[in-house]
Structure formats: structure tokens, C-alpha cells
Amino acid sequence: MPDCDMREAHGLLDLYACIDDAQERFAGLLKSYLVDHPTTIDQYIRYLSFQYHLTKDVQRYFLAIAAHGDLSRRRRLREFLCSFANEEELHYLVAANDLARLGLRPLPMPFDVELWHHYFGKVVVDRPFVRLGAAAILENISDGPAKEWVKKALQGSFLTRDNTKFLVLHQHEVLPHGNQILNAIEEGDLEPHHFADLSEGARKGTVLYLRMAEWAIRPTTLASICDHGTISLDQQEEQRIANFSMTELGGTSGLQQATP
Amino acid sequence: MPLRDALVEHADRFPLVGVVRDYPVLRRIGEIRHRQYVERQGKAYGSMVLDRQCLIEPSDFTSVNIYARDARGITCAMRVGEVLGDRNPYSPLFEKAARRFGLSVETTLTCTRLVRAPRHSGRHAVHLIRFVRWQTVHAGWRYCIMQTAEKLVPFFRKFGFTETGIWADDPAAGRLQVLVLDTNMRPTQEESDA
Ligand SMILES: [Fe+2]
Numbered sequence: 001m002p003d004c005d006m007r008e009a010h011g012l013l014d015l016y017a018c019i020d021d022a023q024e025r026f027a028g029l030l031k032s033y034l035v036d037h038p039t040t041i042d043q044y045i046r047y048l049s050f051q052y053h054l055t056k057d058v059q060r061y062f063l064a065i066a067a068h069g070d071l072s073r074r075r076r077l078r079e080f081l082c083s084f085a086n087e088e089e090l091h092y093l094v095a096a097n098d099l100a101r102l103g104l105r106p107l108p109m110p111f112d113v114e115l116w117h118h119y120f121g122k123v124v125v126d127r128p129f130v131r132l133g134a135a136a137i138l139e140n141i142s143d144g145p146a147k148e149w150v151k152k153a154l155q156g157s158f159l160t161r162d163n164t165k166f167l168v169l170h171q172h173e174v175l176p177h178g179n180q181i182l183n184a185i186e187e188g189d190l191e192p193h194h195f196a197d198l199s200e201g202a203r204k205g206t207v208l209y210l211r212m213a214e215w216a217i218r219p220t221t222l223a224s225i226c227d228h229g230t231i232s233l234d235q236q237e238e239q240r241i242a243n244f245s246m247t248e249l250g251g252t253s254g255l256q257q258a259t260p
Numbered sequence: 261m262p263l264r265d266a267l268v269e270h271a272d273r274f275p276l277v278g279v280v281r282d283y284p285v286l287r288r289i290g291e292i293r294h295r296q297y298v299e300r301q302g303k304a305y306g307s308m309v310l311d312r313q314c315l316i317e318p319s320d321f322t323s324v325n326i327y328a329r330d331a332r333g334i335t336c337a338m339r340v341g342e343v344l345g346d347r348n349p350y351s352p353l354f355e356k357a358a359r360r361f362g363l364s365v366e367t368t369l370t371c372t373r374l375v376r377a378p379r380h381s382g383r384h385a386v387h388l389i390r391f392v393r394w395q396t397v398h399a400g401w402r403y404c405i406m407q408t409a410e411k412l413v414p415f416f417r418k419f420g421f422t423e424t425g426i427w428a429d430d431p432a433a434g435r436l437q438v439l440v441l442d443t444n445m446r447p448t449q450e451e452s453d454a
Contacts, residue, residue, distance in 0.1 A: 040308060040309050040310050041308055041309060041316070041321065042283070042287075042309040042310055042311070042316075043310065045283050102321040103264060103280070103281065103320075103321055103322075103323075103324065103325075104281060104282065104283055104286070104321075105281050105282055107282070107283060107284070157318070158308070158318060158321065219310055219311070227284075229284070230282035230284055230285065231282065
């Protein structure tokens with residue numbers, strides 16, 4: 001038993017180390033730009049656009065993780081994942097509605113988001129903890145040393161109450177979600193190969209997320225050579241975005257009360 | 261009805277006219293503006309975006325930009341806004357024009373930053389003006405305040421605009437005249453207007 005606990009503790013420490021590293025790198029990336037300039041509206045448009053594509057249909061990932069047989073005796077973790085799916089599912093519309101308030105639709109999906117969905121969409125079926133490790137990064141990367149720079153990045157004269165709903169929502173969430181996901185992992189009674197997958201997903205998630213962040217911050221970065229054309233949205237989706245109201249988020253959450 | 265809901269593309273009647281809803285299109289217009297205003301004037305002008313060769317302003321995100329196009333892309337573009345509630349630095353000037361000429365600000369819209377692609381004659385501006393009039397009169401707007409360069413004043417007179425004598429020195433575009441149009445709630449121009 002102690003041996004088993006040791007291995008689990010080691011697995012967790014490795015995941016925490018991945019998160020620390022991701023926060024350091026994210027802080028470094030933001031600092032490299034923000035130390036000399038304020039955020040501009042085109043960076044903000046790129047940020048909301050990649051978040052729209054990254055978080056659209058995010059519930060599928062969490063429900064796919066929950067569906068794996070390794071969670072059949074880890075029902076609390078499974079329940080957590082289902083609640084998480086419900087809570088996160090409509091957030092992509094918040095990002096799109098913020099853009100709509102600026103009179104814009106999202107930019108087409110950046111190549112790094114495409115890579116994200118190709119990779120994690122495939123791997124999540126058989127190795128769900130790889131995707132969960134990436135989620136642990138997404139929910140924690142803005143914390144720690146990155147926090148002050150994220151705060152600095154989110155200042156601009158063009159930001160209003162109407163076009164920052166996605167940011168405000170996630171700033172409030174950062175603490176609970178980041179901790180909740182780590183608590184759920186800690187209490188999951190996971191095995192060494194699960195922890196290995198969590199760390200692998202955390203590292204790969206960091207690589208792709210930081211590339212997306214760089215794509216937003218530096219509109220001429222390498223990945224931008226794939227930027228092309230404008231998005232095609234069907235009529236229904238346009239309507240959903242235009243008519244979206246924050247009250248739609250209420251009542252879906254099993255994790256926390258919806259903010260008023 | 262909000263201006264964004266009134267100014268929607270009308271493919272049958274105005275096949276050449278597009279409404280900006282995507283940043284890459286706005287950026288292209290910003291590049292045309294930069295060439296037309298900033299480079300020609302030779303003045304330093306602080307843009308609000310990272311791209312230095314692109315003139316984009318806060319009111320681009322509170323107003324509606326429209327453009328005409330041909331097979332090679334954008335031929336000309338213009339920004340349509342409201343007198344009230346816009347983040348346009350000219351709002352006080354437009355309000356002054358509206359007051360002086362007895363226009364109700366609630367039913368007055370503004371047209372600013374009319375530009376043309378260097379390769380194009382600019383004759384497509386006609387489509388933009390007709391489009392704005394048609395769409396907005398149907399949505400309840402009556403008056404239009406146009407901000408334009410001196411040399412285009414005769415062009416706008418043909419569309420029923422009248423001079424106000426009000427002008428401003430724009431940091432990017434130089435001296436701009438303010439003209440007004442009373443559509444009398446007619447969505448098209450009639451001969452008597454001209
Ligand atoms: Fe979210």
C-alpha cells in the first residue's frame with residue numbers, strides 16, 4: 001500500500017510540475033509583449049476567436065472521458081466530469097457574443113486549434129486521461145506567476161461590460177475550476193498509467209495552448225500563415241450567437257451557483 | 261431597430277454591397293484608409309491595432325462598416341453610425357449640425373471614412389449611398405450627416421446632401437466638411453431632390 005501511495009504521490013507531483021511549468025511559460029509569453037505595450041483590440045479579437053473554436057463542443061470531451069470503462073468504479077470523478085461538461089458547454093457562445101458586440105464574427109479556426117481537436121479528439125477515446133491532463137492545464141495556466149500578466153493583458157480602453165463576459169466569467173472561475181479538477185484527480189484513486197497519461201496530456205496541452213496564445217498576441221507569428229478567409233456559420237448558429245443571454249448559463253451547473 | 265439590424269446585405273437589390281462582419285475585411289478597409297489618409301497626408305497617426313499600415317478606430321466597433329466589391333475585392337467602403345452613443349470623436353460636431361438644422365438625433369445617422377481602393381474610380385460609392393438610404397429609411401431613420409473631403413462635396417450634392425458650413429480638421433484625413441441629407445422618409449432619391 002505505501003508503495004502504491006508513493007507512486008500516486010509521485011504521479012501527482014509530476015502533474016503539478018507540469019502546471020507550474022505551463023504557468024511560468026505563459027507568464028513569460030505575456031510579459032514579452034506586455035512589458036512594452038498595452039493589449040490591442042486585434043489581439044483581443046484573436047483571443048476570443050481561438051477560445052470560441054477551442055471551447056465549442058467541449059462537453060463532448062468531458063463526456064467521452066466519463067464514458068471510459070476506467071471510470072466505472074470512479075463514479076465521483078465521472079459525476080464531476082458530467083457536471084463540468086454541463087457547466088462549460090455554452091461558454092463558447094459567450095466568446096462569440098462578446099465578438100458580436102464588437103460587430104464581428106469569430107475568425108476562422110486557427111491551425112493550432114485544429115491540431116488540438118484532431119489530436120485530443122482521437123486520443124480521448126482510449127486514453128481519456130491525456131485529455132483530462134490538458135484540461136488541468138487550461139483551468140490552471142492563468143494562475144500562479146501568470147496571474148499578474150493575465151490581469152495586465154485584460155486591460156484596454158475598448159473593453160466594456162458587454163464585450164468581456166467571457167473574461168469575467170473565467171476570471172471568477174479560475175480558482176474553483178482549477179482546484180476542482182485537481183481535487184477530482186486527487187480523489188480519483190488513479191493508477192500510475194493514468195498519471196502518466198495526465199502528465200503527457202498536460203505537456204501537449206501546454207504546447208498547443210501556448211501556441212494559440214502566441215497566435216493571438218503576435219498576429220504575424222508562424223501559425224498566422226494558415227489564417228485565411230472568413231468563417232462560415234450557418235443561420236442557426238448566427239441566431240444562437242446573436243440572441244445568447246447569460247441567463248442561459250444558469251441552472252446547468254452542478255459545480256457552483258451561476259453568477260447573477 | 262439597431263443600425264446593425266437595419267444594415268444587412270440585400271443581395272437582390274444591392275448585389276455589390278457587403279456589410280463588414282469579419283475582422284479580415286475590416287482590416288482590409290483599414291489598410292485602404294491608411295493609404296488614402298495617413299500615407300497621403302504624411303502624418304503620423306496612432307492606430308488602435310498592432311498593424312501599423314492599418315487605420316482602425318474605436319467607432320469601427322460601435323458602428324457598421326459597409327463596402328462595395330468587384331471580382332478583385334473591395335472597391336470602396338464607408339462607416340455608418342449613430343449620432344448618439346457612438347464612440348466617434350466627432351459626435352459633438354454632428355450633434356451641433358443636427359441641432360442647427362433641426363434634425364432629430366434619434367433618427368439621424370452618420371457616414372464617415374468614405375474611402376476607395378487605389379485601383380478603383382470610386383464610382384461604387386453610389387451603391388453605398390443608395391444602400392444606406394434604402395435600408396435605413398425602411399428602418400425608421402430620416403436624416404443623414406455625411407463627413408467628407410471638400411472635393412467630394414459636389415458629388416454628394418447630386419444625392420440631395422446640402423452643405424452646413426461646419427467642418428473639422430481630422431488628424432488623419434485633413435479638412436472634412438459636414439453635409440446633411442433629409443430623406444423625407446423616401447427610401448430612394450427622386451428627381452426633385454437632385
Ligand atoms: Fe469555460
